[in-house]
Amino acid sequence: MTTSTSHPHPHPHSHPHPHSSPAPTPGTGHAPSHHGELLQGVFLDTDGRPRAGLVTLPVDTPGTRADFTPRPGTPPDAVAVVPGGRTKAARAARFAVALCAERTGRPACGGTLRLAGGVPLGLGMGSSTSDVLASVRAVADAYGLRLDAGATARLAVRAERASDPLMLDARPVLFAQREGRVLEVLGAALPPLLVVGCLLGGGAAVDTLGLPAPAATGAELRAYARLREQLRRAVADGDAALLGRVATASARRAQHVLRHQEFEGLVALARRTGAVGVQISHSGSVAGVLHDPAVPGVEARADATRRALDARRISYTRTFTVGGDPNSPRGTASPRDGYSWTPKGCSLH
Missing domain, CATH: 3.30.70.890 (GHMP kinase, C-terminal domain)
Structure with a gap:
């Protein structure tokens, strides 16, 4: 049976940690990579509209670890990323700071984002999405939140224009990478x-x-x-x-x-x-x-x-x-x- 949904995850709400502190604290996030695609092309959605979509081949390693250290009092767009040049990750962190501050009522502030991991760049293994996803999760952790996959996917698409479905579980899905939504859960x-x-x-x-x-x-x-x-x-x-x-x-x-x-x-x-x-x-x-x-x-x-x-x-x-x-x-x-x-x-x- 074909299952279609407009959200990449069945839980549309973020989940605060039960013991949240009143100010952002250092946070950590992790994300996997993938090994390219099993299928990629153009597919009709439930409304009959053509959408670019893909099915990735998942792999747990290599992956990305992100550590976000908030700097209270700094402008929220002042996010420094180490190593330099990871502009998509920095952009995702800024978007995540704004969202998490709005959801928690805590001050939005900049900080330092450090990325580590062994995802090769430019080979089609989702290195950008892995960076972005780990960064979003690190910021959310700093604010005491666990963002659901739908919110994370939307942030990822904003940050990099097209996103791999690394924020989902291991189920095979047909994913609209330029919209950040699942077209079909295949099984x-x-x-x-x-x-x-x-x-x-x-x-x-x-x-x-x-x-x-x-x-x-x-x-x-x-x-x-x-x-x-x-x-x-x-x-x-x-x-x-x-x-x-x-x-x-x-x-x-x-x-x-x-x-x-x-x-x-x-x-x-x-x-x-x-x-x-x-x-x-x-x-x-x-x-x-x-x-x-x-x-x-x-x-x-x-x-x-x-x-x-x-x-x-x-x-x-x-x-x-x-x-x-x-x-x-x-x-x-x-x-x-x-x-x-x-x-x-x-x-x-």
């Missing part, structure tokens, strides 16, 4: 997947907002509607093979814009190593070869994939699992066998 969890991650284009950064907007022609809308229906069915049936076909089809459509020279080679090696498909960032260079862990020999297939990537001089990053029962340890993305981000052949930071 409880993705089918189990083992992902062998890599980088296309040598890991070169991509200017996300500089990419052309996806087309909204009748043919495009029909094509994305078919992929949406197939992904919905893959989630409902726990069908990793169908999900892999959807992700590969979406990735191939994105090549009209991205034009990764290695893409067809990646698809070919995925086929040879018994993978169910490939996924990419539609606004970056990160990619993954998708394997069904329920099929015997998955570890051997993953090893073969890594060797094939090396033979094609495609930079390998790490291997992780995602999907399955959200209440089991395999229900969240995590590195396997000690693999972690590998700087070999490119710079990930």
Whole structure:
């Protein structure tokens, strides 16, 4: 069954801490990243209007930590960010200060925002949204609030024009990234997947907002509607093979814009190593070869994939699992066998 909602979270209200102090105190926030998209394109909302939307492949690490230290008496727009240059995070913190001050009645003031974490920049892993979300959560924590996902999504879109759905739980959703709202909850969890991650284009950064907007022609809308229906069915049936076909089809459509020279080679090696498909960032260079862990020999297939990537001089990053029962340890993305981000052949930071 298709579930649609105008809010990214079922709880539309913020929740004050039970023991709030009368003045802002130092606050901390955390946010995950993602591993690109399984599907991205243009989709009709419940009113029949075309909306840009995406379904991300979640991953818990790397992530971002933000620490906000209020400076009482300073102008509310005087937010200094460390390291410098994280302008979207600083902007989000200013917006969050205004909202939190209004909701709590406490003075709005500036402060210092410190960001730490290992989300690579410009690869399409949601580094900007991770910064923004962690910053909003740190400011809210300083004001004794826990903002709901809807409020956080609206702040994120204001701060960066388009936002990934990192403020949501691990459920697969079709998310309107330029509006900060869920178009459809696709189900409880993705089918189990083992992902062998890599980088296309040598890991070169991509200017996300500089990419052309996806087309909204009748043919495009029909094509994305078919992929949406197939992904919905893959989630409902726990069908990793169908999900892999959807992700590969979406990735191939994105090549009209991205034009990764290695893409067809990646698809070919995925086929040879018994993978169910490939996924990419539609606004970056990160990619993954998708394997069904329920099929015997998955570890051997993953090893073969890594060797094939090396033979094609495609930079390998790490291997992780995602999907399955959200209440089991395999229900969240995590590195396997000690693999972690590998700087070999490119710079990930």
